[in-house]
Amino acid sequence: MSGPSALRFVPRRAGLSWLVLIAATLVSYTLGVDHGTGSVMVVVVLAIAAVKIRLVGLDFMELRSAPTPLRVAFEGYCLGLWGMLSGLYLFL
Amino acid sequence: MTVSAPAALAPTRRIPGEQGTWVFLFGDMLVFGAFFATFMVERAKAPEVFDVSRKTLHLGVGLVNTLVLLTSSLLVVVALGALRSGARFIAARAVALAMFCGGLFIALKVYEYTSLVADGHGIGANHFYLYYFILTGVHLFHVCVGVGVLAFLLTQTRRRELSETRMAVVEGGTCFWHLVDLLWIVLFPLLYLVA
Amino acid sequence: MDLKLQRIAAWGGIGMLALFFVFFMLIAKLIPPLSPTTSAQGIADFLTANKLRVRVGLAFSLLAACLALPWLATICVRVRRVEGQWGVLSVTQIFSGVIFVPGFLFPMMVMAAAAFRPEERDPQITQALSDVFWLMFIGIVGTLVVQALVLTTASFIDRTEPRTFPRWFGYLNAWYALLALPGGAVMIFNDGPLAWNGVFAFWIPLVAFSVWMVAVTAVLLQSISAEQAAQPLTAAAS
DSSP: OOOOHHHHHHOHHHHHHHHHHHHHHHHHHHHHHOOSSOHHHHHHHHHHHHHHHHIIIIIISSSSSSSSHHHHHHHHHHHHHHHHHHHHHOOO | OOOOTTTTTTOOOOOOOOOHHHHHHHHHHHHHHHHHHHHHHHHHHHHHHHHHHHSSHHHHHHHHHHHHHHHHHHHHHHHHHHHHHHHHHHHHHHHHHHHHHHHHHHHHHHHHHHHHHHTOOTSSSSSHHHHHHHHHHHHHHHHHHHHHHHHHHHTEEEEOOHHHHHHHHHHHHHHHHHHHHHHHHHHIIIIOOOO | OHHHHHHHHHHHHHHHHHIIIIIIIIIIIOSSSTTOOOOOOHHHHHHHTHHHHHHHHHHHHHHHHHTTTHHHHHHHHHHHHHHHSHHHHHHHHHHHHHHHHHHHHHHHHHHHHHHHHHHGSOOHHHHHHHHHHHHHHHHHHHHHHHHHHHHHHHHHOOSSOOOOHHHHHHHHHHHHHHGGGGGGGTTTOOSSTSSTTTTIIIHHHHHHHHHHHHHHHHHHHHHHHEEEESSSSSOOOO
């Protein structure tokens, strides 16, 4: 089994991000299940999703070390997606 | 004990993959953004129907699928790091495991689909299910393509040396897998949790 | 001389797109599409009320589509350049080109028939003709997907000097192929996002198609210029 020796190849950031992603998923799930309806909760759940995809992009796709325009475009996407979906949810 | 990837101390900024990779990835992200928005607009036309239908979904399976994809992405990160350091055996194992995760996702999705249809919640049942099946269906297609891309990455782990262009294609392939993960991270709350 | 002709021909795609925008969309009013759930009477009424516009728009669109012929020929010739001879990629591209223009012409002829004398006809017949138009027009999407994937492959295997297709073009074609694919679903759905007036099966593929046509033209022109610049300054026999 490739076990512990494989961990050598996980950049610390990526490993930490993964833990945060797992935790955030469980938090969203709990929020969604227990607090069903309610505008604030939905906006929060969408925000958590936006933060999660940001981490995937920055630490898994390695955008943290990408040229600034690319990174800015990606972060803009995360923010824009959250804003658009929250806006559509709240105002339609 | 984890260490940073080799040569990560050089602060030069580089595009993951190549330019064209991001033409594709951003293109896909934008189109899915349009898909997500369309879902929200449709939802606003019949929020009660959407909410009632949403609750018939298998929340637990959706959660497991999210965790499975997140883990597969980590495995792909391991594979890339190993490949860059020449640890081809570990890279191959990690890619194979990621492919297994992809297969698991597909199997769970098939289970979800058949179970929903059996309960009378097929694609034509109402607008929620229509969008549910279409959105997750298009995503599932991406997962299948992604598994194909991982299979290609597996063949690349057998090469003793990868040229710069080939390495860029490999990196692009890993980014595509992360995209598949990313899209599901949005789809899961959108379909299963938004009340 | 050959490259000069290629340059001119390369503009055919944009020409077609621009004329279609005017004649097919603005004049014939065929975009946005009538819903697949529109009643026979509804379609007959639309065509009767717009009889002249639709027929004029279609007549010019039928001619405009043919501008794509030299454009497609240029694409085939340049894919051949990548392969070094007529090979699988370039021949498949020829096949795609052969179907591309008739893929526009034949459905439009059917719609022209529908709009020819709708006031004299049973609306059911008009509806049937209209359905045939849309299903043919969009259903052909598989050939566009294959055409794009050939270009993706050509872009990645390109070793010509100067390059024929930049690598990013390969990725663009892969994106376009992926987006065009849902068009095939129009056979199955009478309404919703996968119907012939739906977001996923019509509008997004339409946007992707337009972007693709512009991108192809830009890439063709750029690589033809590069090839012309790299030619020896003495007049070259073709």
